[in-house]
Amino acid sequence: MTLIALAAIERVFHLGETDVHALARIDLTIAAGEYVAVVGPSGSGKSTLLNLLGLLDQPTAGTYHLEGRDVTTLSPDEQAAVRSRRIGFVFQSFHLVPRLTAAENIALPMMLDGVPVVVREQRVRQALRDFGLDQRANHRPDELSGGQRQRVAIARATIMQPALLLADEPTGNLDRATGEEVVHLLEALNAQGMTLIVVTHDAALAARAGRQIMMEDGRVKSDVSHAASTTLTSV
Amino acid sequence: MQYTDILRFARDAATAYPLRTLLSVLAMAIGVASVVLLTALGDGARRYVVGQFSSLGSNLVIVLPGRSATGGFNPANGITTTPRDLTVDDAAALLRAPAVQRVAPLAVGTSEISAGGRVREVVAAGSTASFMAIRNFQLAQGRFLPEDDWRSSAPVAVIGMTIRNDIFGNQPAVGQLIRLGDRRVRVIGVLKSTGQGVGMNTDELVIVPVALAQALFNSNTLFRIMIQARGREQIEAAKAQATAIIKARHGGEEDVTVITQDAVLATFDKLLGALTAAVAGIAAISLLVAGVLVMNVMLVAVTQRKAEIGLIKALGARGSTIRQIFLTEAAMLSLAGAVTGYLLGQLGALILRQLFPVFPAYAPGWAVAAALMTALVTGLLFGILPARRAAQLDPVDALMRH
Ligand SMILES: Nc1ncnc2c1ncn2[C@@H]1O[C@H](COP(=O)(O)OP(=O)(O)OP(=O)(O)O)[C@@H](O)[C@H]1O
Ligand SMILES: [Mg+2]
Numbered sequence: 089m090t091l092i093a094l095a096a097i098e099r100v101f102h103l104g105e106t107d108v109h110a111l112a113r114i115d116l117t118i119a120a121g122e123y124v125a126v127v128g129p130s131g132s133g134k135s136t137l138l139n140l141l142g143l144l145d146q147p148t149a150g151t152y153h154l155e156g157r158d159v160t161t162l163s164p165d166e167q168a169a170v171r172s173r174r175i176g177f178v179f180q181s182f183h184l185v186p187r188l189t190a191a192e193n194i195a196l197p198m199m200l201d202g203v204p205v206v207v208r209e210q211r212v213r214q215a216l217r218d219f220g221l222d223q224r225a226n227h228r229p230d231e232l233s234g235g236q237r238q239r240v241a242i243a244r245a246t247i248m249q250p251a252l253l254l255a256d257e258p259t260g261n262l263d264r265a266t267g268e269e270v271v272h273l274l275e276a277l278n279a280q281g282m283t284l285i286v287v288t289h290d291a292a293l294a295a296r297a298g299r300q301i302m303m304e305d306g307r308v309k310s311d312v313s314h315a316a317s318t319t320l321t322s323v
Numbered sequence: 324m325q326y327t328d329i330l331r332f333a334r335d336a337a338t339a340y341p342l343r344t345l346l347s348v349l350a351m352a353i354g355v356a357s358v359v360l361l362t363a364l365g366d367g368a369r370r371y372v373v374g375q376f377s378s379l380g381s382n383l384v385i386v387l388p389g390r391s392a393t394g395g396f397n398p399a400n401g402i403t404t405t406p407r408d409l410t411v412d413d414a415a416a417l418l419r420a421p422a423v424q425r426v427a428p429l430a431v432g433t434s435e436i437s438a439g440g441r442v443r444e445v446v447a448a449g450s451t452a453s454f455m456a457i458r459n460f461q462l463a464q465g466r467f468l469p470e471d472d473w474r475s476s477a478p479v480a481v482i483g484m485t486i487r488n489d490i491f492g493n494q495p496a497v498g499q500l501i502r503l504g505d506r507r508v509r510v511i512g513v514l515k516s517t518g519q520g521v522g523m524n525t526d527e528l529v530i531v532p533v534a535l536a537q538a539l540f541n542s543n544t545l546f547r548i549m550i551q552a553r554g555r556e557q558i559e560a561a562k563a564q565a566t567a568i569i570k571a572r573h574g575g576e577e578d579v580t581v582i583t584q585d586a587v588l589a590t591f592d593k594l595l596g597a598l599t600a601a602v603a604g605i606a607a608i609s610l611l612v613a614g615v616l617v618m619n620v621m622l623v624a625v626t627q628r629k630a631e632i633g634l635i636k637a638l639g640a641r642g643s644t645i646r647q648i649f650l651t652e653a654a655m656l657s658l659a660g661a662v663t664g665y666l667l668g669q670l671g672a673l674i675l676r677q678l679f680p681v682f683p684a685y686a687p688g689w690a691v692a693a694a695l696m697t698a699l700v701t702g703l704l705f706g707i708l709p710a711r712r713a714a715q716l717d718p719v720d721a722l723m724r725h
Binding site (some may be wrong): 135142170196199 | 324325328332335336339511630631633634636637638639640641642643644717718722723
């Protein structure tokens with residue numbers, strides 16, 4: 089089943105006199121449950137692509153169908169609802185709210201969506217257990233290690249059980265061992281059926297994905313799938 | 324997002340930046356406190372003056388014998404040179420006037436009082452039971468003149484506190500017989516001490532039934548007639564009716580002067596009321612300044628929390644939710660400031676009252692309500708711009724610049 093279908097997507101930034109074509113006529117389909125690594129040199133448009141997929145940014149031209157629905161024409165509030173229920177984000181710099189505890193950070197998407205407190209507490213407890221954060225529930229981000237912070241961020245990104253998980257350099261701020269741990273977590277989520285798209289500079293990490301999309305100057309330079317290499321790694 | 328969650332989120336955000344929050348709360352508090360305190364001062368002054376005047380009695384109309392010089396030309400004046408005296412019957416006739424609630428005739432003269440060997444000169448006033456209500460007298464002991472026929476000269480007297488102390492010292496006064504001129508009268512009441520106010524000093528007064536006073540002074544005339552109108556708006560009517568009745572009784576001759584004390588009082592009341600409102604208005608400007616400060620603080624908050632706003636947008640918050648969060652925070656700051664300011668202002672007024680007990684420095688209810696409302700409304704109004712700015716932030720920009 090097709091999850092994502094991009095047709096002739098363009099994203100142009102106007103910088104004074106010059107136009108920057110961050111994305112130039114991208115056509116791309118991604119099936120539900122895929123594990124995709126997006127690679128390419130700096131400035132090739134990887135983050136821009138991910139932001140478009142996450143409905144954080146609007147294309148200058150082209151159409152984007154998510155789960156068969158044209159999401160480019162949705163109102164901002166409808167797009168917010170799609171972000172809330174169908175999409176999860178993991179950022180390089182974690183983006184945890186510093187004054188909130190780990191549990192509160194994880195509960196944030198449910199709070200924004202108006203999920204009742206009882207349900208919230210129960211789901212957060214489960215997530216804390218799933219991500220090995222039981223002992224850290226009431227710690228604030230500055231009391232957590234980098235790996236723990238990213239695990240909180242992943243728990244938060246997946247607490248609404250989205251169809252699509254987007255990660256922009258999720259291991260960029262972590263050491264090798266911790267990074268690997270986080271990757272295993274993401275892969276486990278993918279194994280449960282969540283579509284995973286990871287932007288990375290790390291060739292070894294990219295090689296683990298079932299599909300590698302190589303970007304250059306806002307275009308897809310190559311798009312390789314090796315079904316065999318999709319590994320089911322458990323944490 | 325549920326309201327309780329918005330409230331909690333906004334509260335946590337406000338307390339996470341204590342200095343910023345403290346500053347805007349303080350600004351709002353100073354604004355509200357100054358409104359409360361300044362209007363307490365202004366209204367206190369108004370109350371003080373009004374209180375001094377109304378201790379003479381409220382809605383008072385006074386009939387004096389003789390025409391005032393400003394009365395204008397009246398052909399009758401050319402014929403009769405001496406005006407007719409005011410009598411108890413004149414006073415009784417005034418009770419018929421519809422705008423009149425109470426009438427008290429007043430005869431005044433000096434007499435000698437003696438008891439237990441002590442003698443002293445006093446001012447004696449002859450009146451009726453209504454005199455007490457009209458003049459707002461308070462009794463310390465006993466009772467006032469009985470509700471008798473005005474012609475009855477029951478041998479009773481109500482005395483002022485100074486006289487009571489001079490004559491009786493520590494002994495009980497009520498029930499004692501005293502000699503007043505050539506009469507023996509029984510003390511039935513003692514007036515509460517009022518101290519020296521505006522008007523005559525009641526502490527040195529002896530009040531007896533009007534018929535008794537006239538017998539003492541050997542005269543049928545009244546010093547004046549005190550009238551209480553049925554209400555403030557009836558004062559002018561009472562004045563006109565009293566003038567007409569006396570004129571009819573005096574053979575068509577307008578030989579009395581009728582004055583109202585409330586005309587003076589109303590002027591003072593209005594003047595000082597306007598002063599209070601003006602002071603409140605000036606103080607309200609500080610609320611506006613506080614509103615601008617809250618706006619600035621919230622704009623700084625939006626800049627400081629750019630990444631957080633971008634994040635919650637990425638997590639699916641709608642623009643309206645973000646607006647609500649920031650408006651709620653602005654409202655909280657204003658509310659906290661308003662409540663703090665209210666308490667500070669009331670504390671200040673309390674201290675003023677402690678320092679100057681005669682000065683009733685109470686902030687009027689309208690000023691307090693207006694200050695609190697203005698604080699909240701300015702806080703919200705000035706919160707709109709930052710809230711909109713937050714809601715319109717580009718999430719990518721907000722997240723990546725961090
Ligand atoms: N807000 C913006 N305004 C102007 N130009 C932008 C903006 N965002 C991105 N660009 C430009 O678009 C191009 C693609 O940027 P993008 O961030 O997608 O690159 P990237 O592949 O993620 O790079 P990196 O690996 O360094 O993160 C770059 O040339 C960048 O300068
Ligand atoms: Mg990037």
